[in-house]
Amino acid sequence: MSHNDxxxxxxxxxxxxxxxLTAHIARxxxxxxxxxxxxxxxxxxxxxxxxxxxxxxxQPDWNDRDKPYSPEVEDHMRRVLAAEVIIxxxxxxxxxxxxxxxxxxxxxxxxGFAYGRSKPRLAGKRMLWLGLAGATADDAIIPAIQTxxxxxxxxxxxxxxxLSDSRTVVLPDAEERPQRLxxxxxxxxxxxxxxxxxxxxxxxxxxxxxxxxTDFLTPVGVPS
Numbered sequence: 623m624s625h626n627d628x629x630x631x632x633x634x635x636x637x638x639x640x641x642x643l644t645a646h647i648a649r650x651x652x653x654x655x656x657x658x659x660x661x662x663x664x665x666x667x668x669x670x671x672x673x674x675x676x677x678x679x680x681q682p683d684w685n686d687r688d689k690p691y692s693p694e695v696e697d698h699m700r701r702v703l704a705a706e707v708i709i710x711x712x713x714x715x716x717x718x719x720x721x722x723x724x725x726x727x728x729x730x731x732x733x734g735f736a737y738g739r740s741k742p743r744l745a746g747k748r749m750l751w752l753g754l755a756g757a758t759a760d761d762a763i764i765p766a767i768q769t770x771x772x773x774x775x776x777x778x779x780x781x782x783x784x785l786s787d788s789r790t791v792v793l794p795d796a797e798e799r800p801q802r803l804x805x806x807x808x809x810x811x812x813x814x815x816x817x818x819x820x821x822x823x824x825x826x827x828x829x830x831x832x833x834x835x836t837d838f839l840t841p842v843g844v845p846s
Contacts, residue, residue, distance in 0.1 A: 631660040632705035636712040636723035638668045643796055643824075644754055647831055648711040651752070654835050655709075663701055667722050672698075674725020680732060687734030698730045699743075707748045709835070714753040714792065717767045718774065727779065736783040745784035750838045751775050752831065754796040761794070761802040768792045791834045795827060 633652050637644040645666075652662045667674075672694070679692040690696065702708065712723050731737070736744050753771060757763050771790040780788030798820065800812040815823050 629658075629660045629707070630663070630705050631655045632663045632665060632701055632708045634708065634710045634723070634726070635664070635666045636668070636710070636720045636726070638722075640666075640669070642713075643827075644711055644713050647752065647754065647793075647828070650828060650832065651709060651711060651835055654832055655839075658839055660707075663705065665698070665701060667726055672722065672726060674722050674729070676725070676728055680729045682733035682738075684733070687738045689734060691729075691732060695729050695732065698726070699732075699735050702730065702747075703743060705747065707750070707839075709750045709752060709838075711752045712754070713796070714755045714767060714771075717763070717770045719751075719753070719771075731779070731783060742784040746786050748787040748838075749780060749785050749789070750835065751788070751790040752834070753790065753792050755792050755794045756797040756801050757794055758800045758802045759794040763803065764792060764794055789838055791831075793827065793831055793834075795823070798823075 633648055633655070635645060635648040639645065648664070648666075652664060655662050677692070680695050683689040691699070710719075710723060712719055715721075718724075731744070736742055751771060753767075755764065755767060757767075768790065771792065775790050776788040798814040800815075802810050804810055814820075
């Protein structure tokens, strides 16, 4: 594969712990992308100290879509522009993305960059949203979470910004101790899986995630 054939990817991680399952899945996803011939830029929002709070410097100016934003945001914009595909890896909080990731979108996916032009600068890019859910796969909340993420992330944000492909994936059973609601709405937390059962549980979790990544990459082809 020649240098000009190299594909580029941005992996955005939103978690405060480097030893979390979210961070582990992100590392495995990066390895999978590299094996597929991608050059990967890792953007660990917490490790890089990204501030999710909107500020005056990054507030949109509806009269100037070419307004220069803060150096931090301008740098992140360049990193987004350099990527053909973007994969966000995050824990699901209250059926949605964490505040850190939402703040990144608020500040970086800004007016004049991600939207507000006849052709947004994100047009043509592809994105995969990998959300880790503590709820078990048989919890009735899972379809609702999937609908929530589809609507907010793909049908709204990605559509508004001109992404050519946006997919949301809910990955249930992310906790060692199974969590589900009973018929009365009480949270039931079961015993933690241990030993070989734990190994099998998370190996299956990793395989499921890897298959979603493979399915996402397949349409654009895998360079030889």
